Amino acid sequence: MEQSGGISIISPPSITDNNAANNKVKSNGSSNGGGGGLAASTASRLMNAKEKLRVPWCKNDDGSAVEWLKKGVAEMIGTAIIVFLGCLGCVGSLGTAPTHLQICLSFGFAVMIAIVCTAHISGAHLNPAVTVGTIVCGYTSLASAAVYIISQMAGGVLGYALLKIITPQNHLHGGDPNTAAGFCATLLHPRVSILQGFFSEVIATGILVFMVCSISDSRNSRNTDSVAIKVGLAVAVLCFGFVPYTGCSMNPARSFGPALINNLWTDHWLFWFGPMVGALLSSLLYKSLFMPNLKEQRTITPENGV
Missing domain, CATH: 1.20.1080.10 (Glycerol uptake facilitator protein.)
Known part of the structure; x- marks a missing residue:
């Protein structure tokens, strides 16, 4: 279902999760010599989550x-x-x-x-x-x-x-x-x-x-x-x-x-x-x-x- 845009958009649910993921990756990166693979994977997931905040103009909404x-x-x-x-x-x-x-x-x-x-x-x-x-x-x-x-x-x-x-x-x-x-x-x-x-x-x-x-x-x-x-x-x-x-x-x-x-x-x-x-x-x-x-x-x- 699309995110409702409007006057009072509150922090989308994914943003909080993204911040938590940032802290987790930084911690893992420092303890595992950088953790390049994990960082790249997490960055990709964050980008995908952010992209989901957009909805196509012509979209079959899955809302009831x-x-x-x-x-x-x-x-x-x-x-x-x-x-x-x-x-x-x-x-x-x-x-x-x-x-x-x-x-x-x-x-x-x-x-x-x-x-x-x-x-x-x-x-x-x-x-x-x-x-x-x-x-x-x-x-x-x-x-x-x-x-x-x-x-x-x-x-x-x-x-x-x-x-x-x-x-x-x-x-x-x-x-x-x-x-x-x-x-x-x-x-x-x-x-x-x-x-x-x-x-x-x-x-x-x-x-x-x-x-x-x-x-x-x-x-x-x-x-x-x-x-x-x-x-x-x-x-x-x-x-x-x-x-x-x-x-x-x-x-x-x-x-x-x-x-x-x-x-x-x-x-x-x-x-x-x-x-x-x-x-x-x-x-x-x-x-x-x-x-x-x-x-x-x-x-x-x-x-x-x-």
């Missing part, structure tokens, strides 16, 4: 239907949490518009909660753009990605629908009752051009997915403590900067729910193409520049580490 269902449901629930709690923080209270800080922190902490809830089940992609990035980096197969993205879209709709159900209509706005029809929908600012909005989404999503690629890298496994907090704060910081431009979607599923329920499709393509292009560019950049290829892995020895 139940496992696929669990991951899909986890992605749906996690995405619903993001949309529900994030948009809940945008609800106007007694006619007072929520502050920019409140909106940004609401989405950041919503992402943090969703990651904690689903990381151990599905890897906590919670975003079609993140799933695309993990495909490029080799952590997710196309078949798994299809299940994830469909589940994420359903989660976006579910989260926004729950918000509409529990919130009185006269409070379902950001302080201005005239905005109720498009509440929490990601919209291009009137003073921002289509091209500027597109590149805003590309850059914001690119930064987020680049961070995800770094977290998912097995070489970074020792630095993944409190990943949920780190990613949540990163989302909040990106929102601080990009919300005035486009609403800072970075997540097609987050934009899809409000657009579908409110039947508001103005510039909606922007919130698909922008994040997807950003995810593709940043993941390709990370993979081509920073991820070790097979040739480099063959030069790995127990003496110089994994």
